[in-house]
Structures are given as C-alpha cells and as structure tokens.
Amino acid sequence: MADQQNCIQKPSPDSPADILEKVPGSSAEPRLRAADDTRYDPTPVEQKWAALWEKDLSHYASEPPSCGKPKYYVVEMLPYPSGALHMGHVRNYAIGDALARYMWMNGYNVLHPMGWDSFGLPAENAAIKNKRQPREWTLHNIAAMKAQMMRLGLSYDWSREVTTCLPEYYRWNQWFFLKLFEKGLAYRKKSKVNWCPKCATVLANEQVVDGCCWRHEDLPVEERELEQWALRITAYSEELLQGLETMDGWPDRVRTMQRNWIGRSEGANVDFKLEGGSETKITVFTTRIDTIFGATSLQLAPQHPLVAELVDKDPSKIASLEQMIAEQKKAREEGDIGLVDKKGFFTGHFAVNPFNQERVPIWVANYILMDYGTGAIMSVPAHDERDFEFAKKFGIEIKQVIQPVSGETPELPFCTEDGVATKSGEFTGLSCAHAQKKMAAFAKQHGFGEPTITYRLKDWGISRQRYWGTPIPILYCEKCGLVPVPEDQLPVLLPEGVEITLAGGSPLTKVKEFYETACPKCGGTARRESDTMDTFVDSSWYFYRYTSPISTAAFDSEIANYWFPMDQYIGGVEHAILHLMYSRFWTKFMRDSGFIKNDEPAQRLFTQGMVIKGGAKMSKSLGNVVSPDDMVARYGADATRLYTLFAAPPDRDLDWQDQGVEGVYRFLSRLHRFISENPIRVGDGESRDFDSSALSSDARKVQRKLHQTIQRITGDFQGRWHFNTSVAAMMELLNACMVKQELFASNSEAPKAFLADVQRKLILLLNPFAPYLAAELWSILGEDQNALLRYPWPQFDPALAKEDEVEIVVQFNGKVRSRLTVANDAEDQAVREAALNDEKVKEALVGKQIVKVIVVKNKLVNIVVKG
C-alpha cells in the first residue's frame, strides 16, 4: 500500500506527460500516463458519453404502462446525502444497474429510479459545525452525489428523482400521518423512551444497539419519560410475521431476523389476587401455564407499578429496589443484561394461586423485564432454568409438577415440554401441550386469565425532538385540545433560518411564527407540535412516489398498482429490521386504506455484502477508506464498477484490494484494443448472415466459446447473481479471441459477418457491467449509438455451445490413472470399451480384478478394482 503510493509521482506543472482527469471534489492524484502507455484511457470516453446521456434522459426513462412490455421494477435503497458516495454505494448501484440493463435488453419496461433520504441529524450537526443551513448543506450534497452517480453511468430515470426533505415529498408524510391518525394507527403515548444525549432526541427501540445509540455506538442511551407519537405497527404483528412465511424471494437471514424481532410467543395471562381479600391482582404472562401448580413465588420487575405499594415504606426494601434499578440500567448500558447476577427480595406480601389457592410469596427480582409481557411472572423453579437459579440462591421452594413421559425422576430443572403434568389437581396426567390448552381455557372460564399471545415487537415511536425532519401536522389548542392540521392546510412547512443547537429540546419550539399559531377549529391560540418525524417514515414509502411523482397526491394508485410490488429491491443487510420492517408495515397500512393492492413492497430482496479493506469495515479512524472518486479518476467508472462485481460474489463481503482494480482495468484495455484495432463493421448493404457449419476449426472454437459465455452470463443473471463469474467468463472469451487474433485481422479468411457477430455480442454482454466502454465500442463498430440499452440480449444456441470432443478421465477406485478424448455424448458402452482398451489402463490392470465399471457421460470412467 505504502509502496504503491510512493510509486505514484506527484504531478509537476512542467511535465508534458501529465494529462487529464481530476474529478471534482476528489483528493486523488491524477493518474500519470507515460507517453507510450497504450492502455485505454477511460476518462475522455466516459465523460463524452456521460454528457450525451445526461442531455438525453429518455435514453433511460421507463415507458408507460401501456407500452405492452412486461414491467420490471428494480430499486436500490436510496442513500443519505452525506456528501460523497462510498464504495458500498458503488457496489450496491453496480449490482442494480447491471440488473436493470440486463432486463432492459430482455425487453422489459424497466423502472430504475433513485432518490435521497435527505432528512436527518447529520445535516443539523453540519449546521452547527459549519454554520450552514441544513437545507442548503443537504441540497449541495445531493448535487455532488448526483454528479458522482452520473459519472458512474448509472441508468436512473432522473425524471422521478425523490428528495425526501422537500415539501413536495414530506407533505405526503404529513398527509399519511393524518390518515394513520384517523385510523387510530397514530397515537400519543406517554412512555419511557430511549434518549440519546448526543443526538438530543428519542430513539426507536430498533435504533438502540446494545443499550447504545445506533449512531453513537459507545454512548449509552438514557431513559426519559416523554409524550410521544407512536405508530401502531403492532396492529400488524401477526401479518408481518405470517407474511415472512411466503416471502421466498427474501433472504432467509432477513426473514429470520424479522421473525426474531417480532418475537411471537404463545401463552396465557393469569391473574393472581393479593392475599387477604384484596381485589388487587397481579397479572403474569407465561408460556408454561401447565407448570402453574409448581409456582412457588411471583416475581415482579423492579419497575412494576405495584412494587411501590408492596414495599410500603420499608427503607431497606426501597434501598435495594433503587440499587436494583440502577444496576439494571448500568447493565443495559453496558450491554450486559443477561449476564448479571440474579438479585431480589421478598416484599413481605403474598398472592394466591388461582388454580390451587396456595399462597405464594411476592418477590421483586432484577431478571424480570418491565417491558416484556406484563412485567411479572410466576416463578416455577422446577421447570425453568432462571427461576431454578433464583430459587436455589434465595431458598425458595422447588416443586416438581411435570414428569418425563418415561416416568423417570428427572434432574431439575426439567424444562422440556415433552412431559406429563403431575400433582396438578384435575389436570394431572395430561401432556404438557394438552394441559396448556385445558388450563388456559379453565382460567378463562373462571375469569382469572386467558390464552394470550405476546410479541416482542413494540409500537414505533416516531417523535424526534429535532429540526431537520417532517413536522408532525398536529396542533394543541388551549380549548379544543389536540387538533390535526386540516388536509387543505398541508404542507406544514419547516421554517427556514432556524438556529440549531443540540441543547434545550426541540429547535422548533423557539421559532415563534411556527410554534405559535391559531386553532383551525375555534381560532383561539394554539401551539404546533414541535417534534418532527423519524426519518424512517420517509423511507417507508418513497418507492411508491417514484412511480408517479405528481403534485395532487402521494402517488397515483393506478400507476403504483402497475409497478408494484417491486420486482427486486437491493440494499445492505443492516436494514434487515428497521427500514424493511417499517416499509412492510407502511405497505399494509396503505393497502388497508385502499391506496394500493399489494401486500408486500418487494417480491425479491437482495442484500449485498459490505465492502471492507484489510478485513475491517472502511472507516476514517482506520484510515482504510477507498474513495470512489479516486478510483474513477484513475481507472474509470467502468473499471471501478466492474471490480466491485468481480472481486467477490455480490452477497459476500468484498475485501478491497487496490491492485485488483488494475486487473479489471487491464481487461477493459485489452478489450478496447481488441475491437478498436480491428473493428469488424458490417455495412448497410452487407448481410449479417453466415453459415456456422462452414467455419474453420479456429473460428468454431471462438464461436463455441462465445455461446458458452452467453450461456454462463445469462445463467448468472437468472440464478445466483454471481457476477464475479460472469466477468470471469467475459475475460475467458476475450482471451479465447486474442489467442485466435489473426482471425480478426484484416486479411482474415473467416466470414466478416461471423467476426462482426462475435464482436457485437461481446459488447452486448459487456453492457450491463461496463456501459461506457460498451457504448464506445458499439459506436466504433458503427452501430446505432443510442440503441444499445434497448438492443436485445444475445441468445445462445446450445448446439453451437457444445464441444465436439471431450476429455474423459479414467479412474481406478477414484484415482486418475489415464485420460482419453472421445466424442461429445459418446455412448457409455463405447467409452467403457475405449477406457478398457487404453494402454495405460491395461498396464494398471495387471494383477487386478475388475469389480465394477462406472461411466459418467462426458466426465469419467471409474473402474472399481480389487487386488
């Protein structure tokens, strides 16, 4: 690395050799070219085509639904406009662009748009740091990144560009919010929230990682109690879960992660009354109601509302309670929840088990979580590991009520459900599963419980005490209370020129002309909601907006129904839960509101691997960041893109190697040389037909390789998307052409139409991966410059791809002993005889006995021998 950098000379003003290329905003040294460097120089070529394509946007634009072609909707996750693309983006877009171009060439009406997830905190941080307004800073970044994308030659339909921070977009966030509010899916709730002191705002559960903020991984979140807007995603818990079952176009990994996140758990709620005729009851959630006869205590979370009452005013209990809460908080902050020693104390109170009227002591324990289930459990030490550990430590009774089916005495705790209830009153003798059903029904019948399904998934808190986001369209009137902003008054515009600080709560409260307003109902004084929406709201539905960026609605339902669901969605796996769960929820809400018909946003999801270097994620602190601009300046956009596809299969992490880019660049140079030195042009009057059967054997070799290559690349697109092997196949094809280079020379005897066919198809195959060079070579061949994207993808002929002869290995017990060449698809019997008559085989057979001969067509003969 260091060596390589030392090799690159500094440009000197008087050097005649230093030509070209400095991408705006790039810190890269321009690549110097020696005078006799014969390699392809991508910069002028790529810039020429980029300029052409920018002027002629129709070159990319999707066609109307009525075009008669089948639709194909492919979206790459839209970026946050941080100011510059990184290699992860390039990889993501290179994959999507290859697919879009391939589908275009296969006759589809392709929608391939791009946009900007442009609300969010970094703009505010930049505002504080550089005294620039978030809007101006953001729009500037968008312009810079759009230029980068254009330079990369990505085939986006820019007429549909979505910028979430602009009123024409976020007004529809507000509009949807009102719809959600009407349906009761948006509501206000006072709750303990995760507060990041650095972001000075609330985080959703999904945005808390190991007790820390997802943006500040070492900074523990604080707990605060706030009034918050929440979206009732839990109304769809079951459907979000069920949907995963049939979403086989999504990676299993993502589906599993979502399944775990939703965390469905089937069980029962059971009420335990306090002892002494009190009507106060403690509701516990259990998945093992079948063990309830073994419950020997109740355990409450330290934050359980009843605890304050139960500890009375006992100072020692209050002290241990406070200590417990503090420790739990600390453990949470350190991500150690689950490893903490179990602690607890007896409250001095008892409750009554409604099944057997036994009195059970009520404890408070640090291993009970207030935010799961009811925050209280019945403790069954004999049949739960955690309860067992706790009971042992504190001397609580352990009572076995489940027996193994075998009837043996089990070692406790005995936690499997493969057992039979014992000492359980009228339920004794029932299997666990059976007992669970009967007992839950019994509880319901007697009014002290019911079957219950608990989900880990929580409602989505969307209030953010920040400036740079969508204002929530709600007013608080002194008389009328909470009033939604009438639809015709949308958008609620985000005020400009606001002073931004991270201290002192929401910046919007300080903007008088925004904050203080009149009630639309009564005209009295009202104040506006000063919180803005989580930016995941923006990204939950942006891909619908792409289909019809109109001013009169969020999107046109009819057109959305034409394009949706997305055929392919492509992005990083880091969004497996947050963005992808919220978007699924949003789609279901819109479907139930009649705006769309699809149940899920995307038919297929592809999650590409990360781009890493030296085994670590690229980061400024590690100093291992590779800038796309530098790569584009040195090797061109084609080579940069091609390398991201070549270096690893797209679903795997890609370990960036600076020297690896050289390799694909060399390939492109060689290809450029191969065609530009001897372009085979077919004139208007000339026939493109030729007779394959009349080709020379060398020409046939090239033709065969061509058809094999088409077959492989087509297969890669249709199958696993292992574009690394597609690129390798193209390299092999070029190598095969170069070996027979004299075929393509001007004095060649091969039919011109054939040679032209090879060159043209080679370029067509290249087009999805390196569109600039493809366009350049296409025009060198004198073909219609603008038609490449719509030109049909080459078809392979299996007969032409087939080898005439194949080499067969002859094995003895699986070890290669000889090789022979036979006709392709030769009969097994003939191959067997040829093998047995082979000199080497005969030699090796001396003194041995043939047990069996296995012939695998076109592959091998395995002779099983003895002795």
Add this chain to the structure above:
RNA sequence: GCGGAAGUGGUGAAAUGGCAAACACACUAGCCUUAGGAGCUAGCGCCGCAAGGCUUGCGGGUUCAAGUCCCGCCUUCCGCACCA
C-alpha cells in the same frame, strides 16, 4: 447460551456428488525497451531432481466417487440474548 452464515493456494476467488484451484491479483523468468509504472510470452497449491505422493479448518460416516451430503468438534463473522 440460542439461531444463522462462512472456513479452499501468498491474495480475491472458482467448482449441477464426477479431473480441486477457472478467472484475476501478487510473484518469478524472458521478450520489447534509455527506462517500466505500458504491452507481450511462459511459469506459478505443497513435498520431490524426477517418477510420484499429498492437499479444500479438525475427526468420523455415507458413496464406485465428497470442497460439495450426514454426524461430532474447532475458529471467525452476523443476528438475538434473563423474552417468562
């Protein structure tokens, strides 16, 4: 602890149960060159002068045949984690 993915040359990697290492990178030698940071040719898993032998994290198994399938273990990465 639970769940998932991965482990193949110096490196990135390839291989519908059928010749392991395609395609590249790096390296070595040669050609061409004032020069090489261009281009071209050849070599390049390991051991061995060779014949040949060995080789896909480790150990078993299935099979005529295993990188690939099955069982157990190890390592790395990812997700979840006192979820009742």
